Amino acid sequence: MKKHLTMLALAGSLTSPAxxxxxxxxxxxxxEGINFTNNTGGNKNYEMASGYAYGNRWGLKGSEDLGGGxxxxxxxENGFDLSSGRANQGGRMFGRQAYVGIATDQYGSVTLGRQYDSVVDFLGPTTANGNWAGYLFAHxxxxxxxxxSFRVSNSVKYTSANYAGLKFGGVYGFSNTAGQLANNRLMSAGASYVSGPLTLGAAYMDINNVGVGSAGAVAENDASFFAAHQREFGxxxxxxxxxxxxxxxxxxTTLDNPTGNGYLTPASFPTGVSVSSLKFDNFEVNAQYAFTPSFFIGGMYTYTSGKYDGSNGSAKPKWNQVGLMADYNLSKRTDVYVQAVYQKVSGSTGTFLDDAYITGTDNSSSTNKQVVGRVALRHFF
Incomplete structure (x- = not known):
């Protein structure tokens, strides 16, 4: 009995501090909410759709003090579709985030796993879709x-500490392909500065063979576009x-030798058409006004100028998109919101790019215009 009590005491002394x-x-x-789209493939669509203003998720996060700061x-973090219960992010168990690392108050953190890139971390929060509006307001x-839209698998990430409002960092996503270091490899870096009412953000990202296979940094069931090379800054x-x-x-954004689009899979460029380059320049203005601590309205206008070069010719498509949102908090953790978005495309490329497509709708329009409205309930826990 004494031996058992001694062992229990020892176990308690070892586990309690931990x-x-x-x-x-x-x-x-x-x-979760209901969407109405005026034209998806030529038809009106009423649908239940989830995870639009914020993606649905549940997660476990934590830390252990190692001493010395x-x-x-x-x-x-798992992402899922609330309407059907299925896993998002290509069916991954922890598709939104999955990482482990070391952090210090003085120098920042180094983490390894599946993580957000620097565009999401530093530039995204200055946009409406990356901050308060979500999916439908995306460029x-x-x-x-x-x-x-995608995370970086097989990645190592550095995020600095906060130095008087300045933060910076970078991400490297490995190809995980023997003998092909640059095959579906990602590099990104960014910085942000916050001082009083001012927030600044900037980022750069470079991906080789984006969307090729399932082993690299941005897998086929993650990518927004499939291309030999994707570069972006902002x-x-x-x-x-x-x-x-x-x-x-x-x-x-510049896409070299793009072959298709992940949102409209298996959408690809017409048979026999090769595309050497596709470019997007996105200009967004947004505003948010808080009438009370519980109620705000927000608006966004985005003008996107494109440049298309393919074997079927060259074109300069344009996208004009307007979004409005109103949000009311029923409590500290529950709110209701409504959204409406309109998009118009001009400039023919002879591809799926000619049809209006508001990111998050069920399908592209059969014309160059599309409108979607949404009403939803959201809860945080």
Whole structure:
């Protein structure tokens, strides 16, 4: 008996400090609503759709104090469709995030796993879709990933500490293909600065053979576009004036030898047509006004200028998109919101790019115009 009591006391002395210095948090977001789209493939569509303003998720995150100002951190985050219960992000169990790393208050953190890129971390928050509006407000086909369309698998990431409002970092996603270091490899870097009412953000990203196979940084069932090379950069600014927040963001995306689009899979360029280059320049202005702490309205206008070069000729398509949103908090964790978005495309390429497609709708329009409306309930836990 004495031996058993001694062992129990020893076990208690070993485990108690660990519990005192460690923490694990269960969290999540549930976003469910009804969408109406005036034209999807030539028909009107009423549908239940989830995860639009914020993607549905549940996750476990935590840390362990290692002493000397150092700690272990981790996050396992699952994304799912609330309407059907199926897993999102290509059916991955922890498709939104899955990483472990070391963090210090003085130098920042190094994490390894499946993570967000620098565009999402530093530039996205200056846009409407990457901050308060979500999916439907994304730039055409989310060509710049400000709406988190894909994550970076097999990645190592550095995020600095906060130095008087300045933060910076970078991500490297491995190809995980023997002898092919640059096959579906990703590199990105970015920085942000926050001082009083001012927020600035900028980022750069470079991906080789994006969407090729399932082993690389951005797999086929992750990518927004499939291409031999994708490069993008951009910058944005938000400024708070009283109850209003005003924003502007610019992003540029270049796709070399694109072959198709992930949103409209298996959409590809017409048979016999090869495309050497596709470029997007996105200019966004956005505004948000908080009438009360519980109620805000927001608006966004995006002008996107494209440049298409293919074996069937060259073209300069244009996208004009307007979005409006109103959100009311029923409590600290539950809110209801309504959204409406209109898009018009001009300039023929002879491809699927000619038809209006608001990111998140069931299908592209049969014309160059599309309108979608949404009403939804959201809960945080």
């Amino acid at each position: 519990f005192a210095q460690s923490s694990v948090t269960l969290y999540g977001i549930l976003d 150092m700690k272990t951190i981790f996050d396992l 055409p086909y989310d060509n710049d990933n400000t709406d988190n 910058a944005g600014i938000n400024y708070v004036v009283g109850k209003a927040t005003l924003g502007f963001a610019y992003t540029h």
